Amino acid sequence: MRKQLRLSGSGGQGVITAAIIFAEAAVKEGKEAVQSQSYGPEARGGASKSEVIIDDAPIYHPHVQQPDLVLALTQKAAEKYYGDLHEDGILVLDEDLVPEPPKFKNTIRIPITKLAVEQVGKSLFANIVALGALVRITGLVDFETIKSSVAKRVPPHTVEKNMQALQVGWDAAGKAVK
Amino acid sequence: MTEARLMQGNEACAEGAIAAGVSFFGGYPITPSTEIAEGMAKMLPAIGGKFVQMEDEIASMGVVLGASLAGKKALTASSGPGISLKQELIGYAACAEIPVVIVNVQRVGPSTGQPTAPSQGDVMQARWGTHGDHPMIALSPWSVREAYDAAVMAVNYSERFRTPVILLMDEIIGHLREKVVLPEAKDIKIYPRRKPACSRAEGYQPYTPDKDLVPNVANFGEGYHIHVTGLIHDETGFPVGSPKITEEAIDRLHQKIEIARDEITHTEEYFMDDAEYAVIAFGGTARTAYEAVKNARAKGQKVGMVRLMTIWPFADKIVKALAAKVKGILVAELNYGQLVHEVERAVAGKCDVQLCAKYNMEIFEPQEIESGIDKLCAGGKD
Incomplete structure (x- = not known):
């Protein structure tokens, strides 16, 4: 079954890295996966979007056509990227950075960046907190698989903090969808 | 078979080039090709190769030609604006018959265009970007795995025909990550650098064509006297102002590719x-x-x-x-x-x-x- 995810925010929030790790975990579980991205010329601050398609069959057209899930870490990204979301899809928002959530049926609001700062120590971990939440919400890959994919991608001295970030995201998603 | 992994097109291009024997990279970073330079910078020192970031794209093209003449399989990578700058020396490589691979990860042009956005607007530039009658080989992969294979193929063709080969990628494949299973090293066919068949004493001339119409030009520093020029030259490698030699030289440049056309299409x-x-x-x-x-x-x-x-x-x-x-x-x-x-x-x-x-x-x-x-x-x- 094809699943299409779009992760969005502003440059520097790490949505591209999160998407790569998600796709890597899917490949590790034997699935087909493609990941693409679009961003402006600036290194920080411009709109940033990354897409992941996961399927059992080969994937040709590489971009998401109708997302099953959109993650937005800024107000601007939420407004720009949720429009074509499938009507049964899920919109996941950073509760504080998207103060005016678009009106969408299945919206999950999680204080992603706030949790990263308060529970992991830095806003830098927001993307991994988000990743932990997405794994729980979608159920597309195993939590253990995502842990090993994160551990492989991040600098060795940050593995422990990143594992903590994953767990914080996982727990927060559990609370939010209850 | 190797293990399945998530890999980016540009990354696959760099790994394919190395698998084909590339040991020298000269370049200047530009989106959306930069990951190729990054990959080469990471991998080449570990295998005794050389990575050089030059002051601009023209110098990058010059340095890979020098490396190739010295016997190294060499690669450069860029995008539209950089590829435009490289054109004069691409023509030089065609005329002087220097093996080299130029990767163009296409983006929107003309000029600086749209730096991060996909395009396939360099189809005709790949063919006719440099002046004068010359043949051209350009390959365009449609997947990450094929970016790897095309890089191997491009290096092999450049060596076999002693000609510049353009690996005409696009941002779509360059930046795409997908699941790939790469071939085992033992299953990759590599075309080795051509070698002179005889010594100077036996009358070796660097631009005497072999049976396949491609000359076995000796590498610099291996005991042969070599003269390399972008002027039309005879078999000695020295320029000649003769209509007959000129016609023969331009014919042979085209014919060496033409006789293998079906095989490389x-x-x-x-x-x-x-x-x-x-x-x-x-x-x-x-x-x-x-x-x-x-x-x-x-x-x-x-x-x-x-x-x-x-x-x-x-x-x-x-x-x-x-x-x-x-x-x-x-x-x-x-x-x-x-x-x-x-x-x-x-x-x-x-x-x-x-x-x-x-x-x-x-x-x-x-x-x-x-x-x-x-x-x-x-x-x-x-």
Whole structure:
């Protein structure tokens, strides 16, 4: 079954890295996966979007056509990227950075960046907190698989903090969808 | 088989080049090609190779030619603005018969254009970007795995024919990450650097063509006297102002590729068995075209697809045969219309040819190519 995810925010929030790790975990579980991205010329601050398609069959057209899930870490990204979301899809928002959530049926609001700062120590971990939440919400890959994919991608001295970030995201998603 | 992994097109290109024996990279970073330079910078020192970031793209092209003449398989990578700067020395490599691979990860032009956005607008530049009569080989992969294979192939062709080869990637494939399984090292065929067959005492001349019309030019520093020039030269390598030598030299440059043309023209067909119409596409766009053709088939339209992996030399024979078989051909390309002219030339009025073009920073959606197919099947009417 094809699943299409779009992760969005502003440059520097790490949505591209999160998407790569998600796709890597899917490949590790034997699935087909493609990941693409679009961003402006600036290194920080411009709109940033990354897409992941996961399927059992080969994937040709590489971009998401109708997302099953959109993650937005800024107000601007939420407004720009949720429009074509499938009507049964899920919109996941950073509760504080998207103060005016678009009106969408299945919206999950999680204080992603706030949790990263308060529970992991830095806003830098927001993307991994988000990743932990997405794994729980979608159920597309195993939590253990995502842990090993994160551990492989991040600098060795940050593995422990990143594992903590994953767990914080996982727990927060559990609370939010209850 | 190696383990499945998630890999980026640019990363695969760098790994493929190394697998083919590239041990020298000279370049200057530019989006969307930079990951190739990054990959080379990471991998080359570990295998005793050299990575040099030069002051600009012209110097980058010069340094890879120097490395190649000194016996190293050499690669450079850039995008539109950088590829434009490299053109003079690409011509030099064609004339002086220096093996080298130039990767162009295409982005929107002209000029600085749209730095991070996909395009396939350098089809004609790849063929005619440098001045004068010269042959050209250009390959365009449609997947991450094929970016790896095409890099190996490009290096092999550059060595075999002693000619510049352009690996004509696009941002779609360059930046795409997908699941790949790479071949085992032992299954990769490598064309070694050509060597002189005799010594100076036995009358060796660097530009005497071998049976396949390609000269066995000795590497610098291996005991031979070599003169390299972008002037038309005879077999000694020294310039000659003779009409006869000039004609022979330009003939041979073309003929060495022409006699191997069928072998280096790689194309693939999909859904073509009973097809009455065909889509021609290449690179990243071919993935969307495939999706569109699949959808059209589901709607009952008798349409197939021919994908060109070799862009230059153009697949004349394949397209001519296709024109005799189908009622119409749709060329889908991410530019204002370039390859379509070659298709029209090869088709020579034998069937309808239509263009599906896009040049607005975005890749095709399957529906756009499906509309093109609808129009094609309706004989050009909306």
